Amino acid sequence: MEAALRRLEGGAAVALSGGVDSTLLLHLARRHVPGRVAAFHLVTSLQPATERRWAAVVAQRLGAELHFLHLDPLSVADVRANGPRRCYHCKRLLYGAVREQAAAAGLAHVLDGSNADDLDDDRPGLAALAELGVLHPLAEAGMGKGEIRRLAREAGLPGWNRPAQSCLATRIQVGQPLAPERMTLVERGEGVLRRFGVAPVRLRWGPAGFTLQVPPDYHPRLRDPALWGLLRRALEAAGVAPVDLDPRPRPSP
Structure with missing residues (x-):
């Protein structure tokens, strides 16, 4: 991959989420x-x-130049509607802005951290990135999440073992409109769970309420009535209710 990066004459803009x-x-x-x-x-x-x-921490530790772009995906009707191609429309907006800023800064390329594991999924957002000419050096080198974490650990990079985060819109049932208050509750609820040591975690919302997804090794612990009752009361106090445990374990990232 190093050789491919050395061929990118004219500099590059890297989309930094803060993930590994x-x-x-x-x-x-x-x-x-x-x-x-x-x-x-x-x-x-x-x-x-x-x-x-966290992105600011990463940039500071690496000594990297960092710019923040403030954007409003919910201003796009196709994003708000939360249909099957929501991610496509969102990525067109977000990475279109990165490309514009990169061009204004005289940077010839835009790089994204998608990895080889991402290519196994149906991700409309990747189609948008392809249309915009965004490059995925990690994926193109065949690097999956496990190898990326190993290399990041060996390089002493911050957050090499940090649980993966994802867009809050992915927590809202497809077809249900994206409302800021719903995503605020999801973010608040996941924060409560992390304070109890439950991580990685995904809290998903649908018309019937919230569903908690955790890795397989958490399921025996959360079936304990005392612990589950404690978590539910803490979530209810944060306005996150009703909550059920998804019987299908969420794989560890």
Whole structure:
């Protein structure tokens, strides 16, 4: 992958979410891409607030130039409607803005931290990135999440073992409109669960209420009535109710 990065004449803009994938990509780009490399973090209502703070930590630790782009995906009707191609329309907006800012800064390429595991899923957002000419060096090198975490650990990068985060819109049942208050409750509820040591975790919303998804090893613990009752009361106090445990375990990231 280093050789491919060295061929990217004219500098690069790296979309930095703060996750381990984009952190490793920024680290490698700064070492191997000829010319200037700058990181761009997208600030939206669809991302947990913790991600902006963490992106700043990553950039500071790596000594990287960092720009924040404030955007409103919910201003796009096809994003608000939360249909099957929501991610396509959202990525067109977000990465279109990164490409514009990169061009204004004289940076020839836009790089994204998608990995090889992402290519196994049906992700309309990847089609939008392809249309915009965004490059995925990690995926193109065949690197999956396990290898990325290993390389990040060996390089001493911050957050190499940090649980993966994802867009809050993915927590809302497809076809149900994206309402800021719903995503706020999801973010608040996941924060409550992390304070109890339940992580990684996904709290999903549908018309019937909230569903909690956790890795397989958490299921025996959460079937304990005392612990489950404690968690439900804490979530209810945060306005997150009703909550049920999804019987299908969520794989660890």
